[in-house]
Amino acid sequence: MTKQVAQTQEEWLRVLTKGMVTIPKAWREDLGFEKGKMIKAKKFANKIIIEPVEKPVPYRIYSQKELNRFIKDDILPKKLVLKIDRKLTKLKQ
Amino acid sequence: MTKVFFDASVIFSAIYSIKGGSRKLTDLVKRNNITGITTQTVIEELEDNIGKFKTREINLKQFITENNFIVREKIKESEAKSFLEIVHAKDAHILTGAILTRSDYLVTLDKRHLDNPSVKAKISKVKIVSPKELLELLI
Numbered sequence: 351m352t353k354q355v356a357q358t359q360e361e362w363l364r365v366l367t368k369g370m371v372t373i374p375k376a377w378r379e380d381l382g383f384e385k386g387k388m389i390k391a392k393k394f395a396n397k398i399i400i401e402p403v404e405k406p407v408p409y410r411i412y413s414q415k416e417l418n419r420f421i422k423d424d425i426l427p428k429k430l431v432l433k434i435d436r437k438l439t440k441l442k443q
Numbered sequence: 444m445t446k447v448f449f450d451a452s453v454i455f456s457a458i459y460s461i462k463g464g465s466r467k468l469t470d471l472v473k474r475n476n477i478t479g480i481t482t483q484t485v486i487e488e489l490e491d492n493i494g495k496f497k498t499r500e501i502n503l504k505q506f507i508t509e510n511n512f513i514v515r516e517k518i519k520e521s522e523a524k525s526f527l528e529i530v531h532a533k534d535a536h537i538l539t540g541a542i543l544t545r546s547d548y549l550v551t552l553d554k555r556h557l558d559n560p561s562v563k564a565k566i567s568k569v570k571i572v573s574p575k576e577l578l579e580l581l582i
Binding site: 404405406408409410411412414417419420423424426430431433434438441 | 452455456460462464465467470471476492495517518519520521531532533535536539552553555556574575
């Protein structure tokens, strides 16, 4: 894995009408700033920080049938249950 | 101590089936016999799935806390990116969570999307097992 070293980069930007500025292309590409994408801006004293917003990862919504299947597949053989219960009792002591 | 990553299917079954293998595993976590790990993303996934089982009022966060689970922060899209070729995008956060937390095992009841030979063949950093398989190894 490549180790990334954070390095401060500086550019002079001209403020256009309505406060528009152009973020240098290399920075946009580096941070994944694409047209139409939302980014977050924060103002601290006399500084503005603009950062990419991480989209939440998608996850699975299971059907009722799948959820019932999980519970069914989770049933253990009696012998194994007895062994585990013995271990759990020992751990309790 | 063995580090075990729990996905939503296993925590779900542990909550709803007191006698199942998943509950036995969470009992081992509670008694500090194994380390139980999950992520905030798995918890969100659970919250959305639990709504379908309205028979019992469940306090999920209480269950996670009482059973001494370690909860990692939400998985970011950039972190899950490298697993998109192995599993469906909706399952990538599970592999990501298990590997980033350096878990020894990923325990799941989801045979269709995770616990299958095709996924197992591509993942070497964590062993994907069912609750029953893991209990047999631990006992």
